[in-house]
Amino acid sequence: MRDQINQWLQTVVQNPNMLRTPSMYQFLCAEANAPPPNLEIQWRTSDDDTAGDDEMDMDDIFDQGRAQSTEQASGGVLGALSDPADDDAMQDDMDIKAFSNMEAEEYDVIRDAPLAAGSSSSTGPRKKISLSQYEIIKVIGKGSFGKVFLVREKSSGTILAMKVLKKDYIIQKNQVEHTKTERNVLGHVNHPYIVGMVKAFQTKDKLFFLLDYCAGGELFFQLGKVGRFEESRAKFYAAQITLAIEYIHGLDIIYRDLKPENVLLDEKGNVRLTDFGLSKEGVHDPSKGANSFCGTPEYIAPEVLNRKGHGRAVDWWSLGALLYEMITGLPPFYSRNREVMFEKIMKAELTFPHSMPEVTRDLLARLLVRDPAKRLGSGEKDATELKEHPFFNDVNWDALSKGTVPAPWVPTVAGSLDTSQFDQEFTNMNPIVSPDVREAYFGSVDRQFEGFSFVDDSGSSHLMMGSSMTGSMSGASATMAASLKFGR
Numbered sequence: 001m002r003d004q005i006n007q008w009l010q011t012v013v014q015n016p017n018m019l020r021t022p023s024m025y026q027f028l029c030a031e032a033n034a035p036p037p038n039l040e041i042q043w044r045t046s047d048d049d050t051a052g053d054d055e056m057d058m059d060d061i062f063d064q065g066r067a068q069s070t071e072q073a074s075g076g077v078l079g080a081l082s083d084p085a086d087d088d089a090m091q092d093d094m095d096i097k098a099f100s101n102m103e104a105e106e107y108d109v110i111r112d113a114p115l116a117a118g119s120s121s122s123t124g125p126r127k128k129i130s131l132s133q134y135e136i137i138k139v140i141g142k143g144s145f146g147k148v149f150l151v152r153e154k155s156s157g158t159i160l161a162m163k164v165l166k167k168d169y170i171i172q173k174n175q176v177e178h179t180k181t182e183r184n185v186l187g188h189v190n191h192p193y194i195v196g197m198v199k200a201f202q203t204k205d206k207l208f209f210l211l212d213y214c215a216g217g218e219l220f221f222q223l224g225k226v227g228r229f230e231e232s233r234a235k236f237y238a239a240q241i242t243l244a245i246e247y248i249h250g251l252d253i254i255y256r257d258l259k260p261e262n263v264l265l266d267e268k269g270n271v272r273l274t275d276f277g278l279s280k281e282g283v284h285d286p287s288k289g290a291n292s293f294c295g296t297p298e299y300i301a302p303e304v305l306n307r308k309g310h311g312r313a314v315d316w317w318s319l320g321a322l323l324y325e326m327i328t329g330l331p332p333f334y335s336r337n338r339e340v341m342f343e344k345i346m347k348a349e350l351t352f353p354h355s356m357p358e359v360t361r362d363l364l365a366r367l368l369v370r371d372p373a374k375r376l377g378s379g380e381k382d383a384t385e386l387k388e389h390p391f392f393n394d395v396n397w398d399a400l401s402k403g404t405v406p407a408p409w410v411p412t413v414a415g416s417l418d419t420s421q422f423d424q425e426f427t428n429m430n431p432i433v434s435p436d437v438r439e440a441y442f443g444s445v446d447r448q449f450e451g452f453s454f455v456d457d458s459g460s461s462h463l464m465m466g467s468s469m470t471g472s473m474s475g476a477s478a479t480m481a482a483s484l485k486f487g488r
Contacts, residue, residue, distance in 0.1 A: 145169055163209040178277040185276040192403050193244040195274040214272055216265025216411040223260055227329050233408040234326035239395050240271045245315050246383030254283045258318035259296045269407025286313040286378040297338055298331040302346055302370045316377035320367025328353055363391040
């Protein structure tokens with residue numbers, strides 16, 4: 001029986017058409033990173049001269065088969081994905097991130113693969129460095145597109161988060177433009193409450209973001225531990241988020257994915273917005289400029305569901321939903337049934353706990369207005385309308401923008417490598433490395449991800465706010481912890 005099964009597996013693996021079937025591909029990859037007991041494994045690295053050119057790992061077989069079959073099946077589709085045109089015209093119904101039930105296979109970064117350093121330009125000399133310069137410490141996040149690792153740069157001791165995405169899965173799920181948008185936004189934002197990017201590079205198979213590490217973990221995790229926050233704590237987070245959204249709106253960018261999983265906390269307890277994959281550039285109007293059906297169900301604005309176009313007012317709706325959840329423990333129109341929840345978002349009456357102060361109710365009611373033109377923050381003054389609301393009367397906005405207001409909660413961490421503020425679902429994972437990454441350069445490896453590579457040489461001293469734990473900061477004093485929550 002074992003011989004017959006082995007023959008069948010060999011037949012399947014050698015058939016690229018079988019690997020195009022997601023269920024079969026996932027089945028074959030199930031627990032692929034867990035070797036059988038007593039099996040001696042020697043990982044092959046770029047320095048291993050004994051590995052011949054004709055040797056191929058199982059990951060290579062899968063990737064090659066899928067790449068060939070995808071090219072044969074789609075023809076010009078991959079070319080269309082490289083077109084930097086409007087993502088709204090391309091995505092439409094496909095973009096609700098949390099609606100996908102398909103999880104990616106376990107896929108990890110190789111421990112010792114050569115990368116490239118220096119200029120982000122593809123025209124300069126290609127100087128290779130090795131991933132062995134980074135010590136992989138723990139898994140701190142996982143989603144359907146890849147993982148986030150806590151890493152340490154050996155030469156400087158800088159602690160960073162390494163976000164690793166698998167290219168073929170991004171292409172398969174039509175997320176190329178979203179990934180490029182995240183790279184573009186992170187490449188030029190500069191704000192203390194938004195994630196910063198130190199470096200971005202690519203290999204033949206994967207995309208890498210090196211981002212600043214946030215020791216406080218996710219707001220989602222902290223909220224889950226206590227159920228709900230005191231109003232003063234919720235107000236502090238909402239105020240910092242307001243400043244971050246005000247900044248990106250000033251750049252004509254809308255966020256579109258505000259939720260507890262995308263709000264991180266640094267070692268001082270300040271927020272950091274992360275995951276800009278659903279952002280939309282070039283939008284200034286409060287109610288138009290974007291058309292994609294995208295977001296996360298609990299926080300999605302009614303105008304997105306109406307599918308008649310939306311603008312920057314969607315972010316103020318999401319902030320209202322998030323603030324409501326921080327204070328009460330649940331989003332305002334929550335239902336375990338997605339269709340019921342959408343119906344409630346469109347039509348249900350907004351209710352409040354009896355203990356909620358009137359000023360808090362007023363702010364939430366004005367943020368959760370279904371007509372975006374009448375929503376608080378939809379006017380020309382944008383975030384200033386929120387700042388002037390009585391709910392925020394005791395907030396010193398100038399001090400808050402400078403990061404000098406003490407946070408109501410500071411995470412207890414024993415050192416820069418302490419991951420106690422992250423979900424053990426992630427930190428208990430074994431950071432296994434798969435030997436499929438070969439070489440990468442700071443240039444364009446393929447057409448779909450042209451221009452992805454990035455190096456920030458200017459931000460190491462920007463907006464440090466006295467932090468020694470965060471490490472070298474990029475274009476913002478921001479952090480990236482478990483940002484990888486696609487489809488959580």
